[in-house]
Amino acid sequence: MRRHQKLTNILVRSTGGLLLLMLSVTAAASNGFINPAGPIAEALRDHLIFIVVVMAVVIVPLFIALPWTLWRYRLRTKSGSYQPNWEFSWPLEILIWGLPAVIVVILGWNLWHQSYELDPYKPLAATEAPLEIQAIALDWKWVFIYPEQNIASVNEVMIVAGRPVHFSLTSGTVMQSFMIPRLGGQIYTMAGMVTQMNLLASEPGQFRGLNTQYNGMGFANQKFMANAVSQTDFDAWATKMSDSKPPLNSAAWALLAKPSVLPAPQSFGSVAEGLFTGVIAGFTGGHPHMKADGTDL
């Protein structure tokens, strides 16, 4: 029995190890959450590994027992005992119901806590107030509005490294899904509704962002860069934007709203009053997950 436990122990460890190996192979030069650049993505990755290791407890025994059974009870040698009517055993029955049940209790407990912990709506603990960004999904581009700075950028988003970002998201077209894989998970954007996402980049860097929900011909090209910079660089960038870039007025908006793949990111030095809420309200009868002024319902 003790030998058995030791064996399982080794196996659990080696599965975990194997998994880490596979993860590190994919992590090399990878831009998925498996190569995290922020606390959320990191927590997601650790959560994933935890599940795999716990699940190994029910999976590994099968991988050992199955080949053994096939070998021992093969017809040719008639080596194992043959009991064609053997059909039940209480101890085994308790084990095969009990073990998965215990595993599910453990994983379920963990799931419950992690769901709250890693809820994208949950504000991130930090000393600073989060940077507010409003994102609008269009075909096939992302518009980012910085309400506090009153500027906007398209297919490029500037955030501050080490400071939480709070995205409010909606769609000016079909449903899409917003994601910056190295920073965290994704959330749908829907016309007439607002969803939210809190993210944090630990270090300065460039991270790929995209829409993950198929939305037609330009889908594969709907990508953007998230640039995490220092607060000073961010402020300098914002000032430069306000000073030198054209306004995002109704004419510019009309152009953006047409389906197209943009050759390069765009910037706007000012934003028409109430653009974000206007896009939402434009779909009359829409029902926001959040009030138009940004507070929760």
Place this chain on the structure above:
Amino acid sequence: MGTLTPQDISFVQTFENPVMSEFIDGAAGSVLVLGIIIVTVLLTYYRGWKTLWFDWLTSVDHKKVGIMYIVVSFVMLARAIIEGVLMRYQQSIAVNDPGVLTPDHFGQLFSTHGSIMIFFMAMPFITGMINYVMPQQLGARDVSFPLLNAISLWLTAAGAALVMISLVVGKFSTGGWTAYPPYTGIEFSPGEGVDYWIWSISLTSIGSTLTGVNFATTIYKNRAPGMTLFRMPLFCWTSLCTSVLMIFAMAPLTIATLMLALDRYAGFHFFTNDLGGNMMNYANLFWLFGHPEVYILILPAFGVFSEVISTFSGKTIYGYKSLVVATMSIAVLSFTVWLHHFFTMGQGANVNAIFGIATMLIGVPTGVKVYDWLLTMVRGRIRLTTAMLFSIMFLITFVIGGLTGVILANPPVDFAVHNSLFLVAHFHNMVIPGVLFGMIAGYQFWFPKAFGFRLSERWGKASFWCWSIGFYLTFMPLYALGLMGAMRRTVEWFRPEYLGWLQVAFIGALLLFSGFIFLCVQLVSSVRHRDQRRVPAGDPWDGRSLEWSNSAPPPEYNFAVIPKVSGQDAFTRLKEQGQAYVSPATYEDIVVPKNSMVAPVIGVGAIGLGFALVWHIWWLVAVSFVIIWSAVIARSFVTETERVIPASTVRADHEAWLAQVRECATTPREQEDTSTNVGRAEVLA
């Protein structure tokens, strides 16, 4: 006619716009047209039309209906696999390169591939399998409503025909197999594509609802005397669960597609962005169907594995009651988890957590089943036939899919891998080993029963290795790609690190395709050498349930005398007690349903109706509608729907067969795959 113009014909498009993507499309259309021409010529040459019409198309015999379902499924499988390989090819060359397929063509490919695989490959396959096997296992002569059964078949076939027509006439949807609005609404997807999806799916969903009613009734009402519910083979139990799921789960789909149709045709606003429409309702309706659907597909496969593993281990199933309980729990729980398909829609942590935990709960009965199958082999005498190999590979591979399923059940992790190739890998990891391997195993297992000769084991095993290795090569890289942030439905990539993984996946897809080719070769080769492979006595594998107690192929009435059942593994019991192959004391007249042309007429009407709706040809809509309902009304005036086979004929046929069986030498299990196996099994000790 309607909105149909000559430019909609795929060959005209290829001619006018001769680029690679169009050539591929044109070639696919040509293959289809050519195939139809070849079949027509062959049928005429061999004078097969009459046989086709009287013996098959108008038949309401559950066995023939079942076989026709599986034929439809095979044809559709061929197309959908090729599409899968084509997509894998495109993706493997499209790293910083547009590749060969246009985004529009690629969009149609994943939509037809997904829709076909689910609705026109997997569904007909399981429906056909249940149709063929379940009544025989129950000791019944047919399903409860034979004509309804044929009508269901024809509704499904009509849906499949519409998808095939879209290859030549017009385009298919690019909205995926889920067809989420508002993208599939008229504003963002004008044109016929989504309409093809809507009508083909609506037709088949109605067919499946009727099938569910039919099967459930059969299982409740048509069992042989003594065949209590807890003596039924497990395949019947899983069929019952699937039927119940069909009854409850297909309706939301039918409703959702019809509501989408109202949006598109009549300016309604159920799912539009504006005027009060709300696509979230569609997502809920669709997955209220969609999740039970995966269990509709996989439960019958679980049933097949139970039969195959028990038979080829020469042993009764371990934990029969526990398997029944597990199956039933899965069926019930499958209605409580649909939200896990859109954890990312913003409903908040508590709702997500509840559905996540409900999803994980399904892991318990599923885990139990896996171990029950393992324990069924323990203390048995295991023979690694093709059917058994597929079942074992299922066990191993399915466990990995289960693991990734539990991973996806965690909302936080799902936020990171939703919509990614990780998800694509996960569901293929369930449906290929689960559903497809199950159906292939069932096909290998029951083929000799249906056609009277065994399939070649050599080609079967070649196919098995291709399917297995091909599966791992194709789909394991997709897990890695998903973790690396590669998303599904993507026609072109911009990350060089994806390239190697995608190339491996393409090679794997070629192997999968070879697996399919070997299945075809196996069929042809076995047909050619059928005389050495015949099993007239009907029991080539030392079977345990009643379907093995009659001849191969069975008479149209299945059982000359309805068997009396005294326990589980009914046929094994008879063999052990020396009661198998004994002449019954008396014979009685047998009443069987007459052939009917109602079902094919409804089928043709349904194709016409669907096509006319897609192309807004309103007069044809009216005509088809009238045809369908005239057939139904006319049928209600037919009073002589049954035919009597006199007792003397039954006696003559059955006694002749029994005499033949008694002459047959019994085959020990070691010689299962030799010509000595004529279908009479030596009792294993």
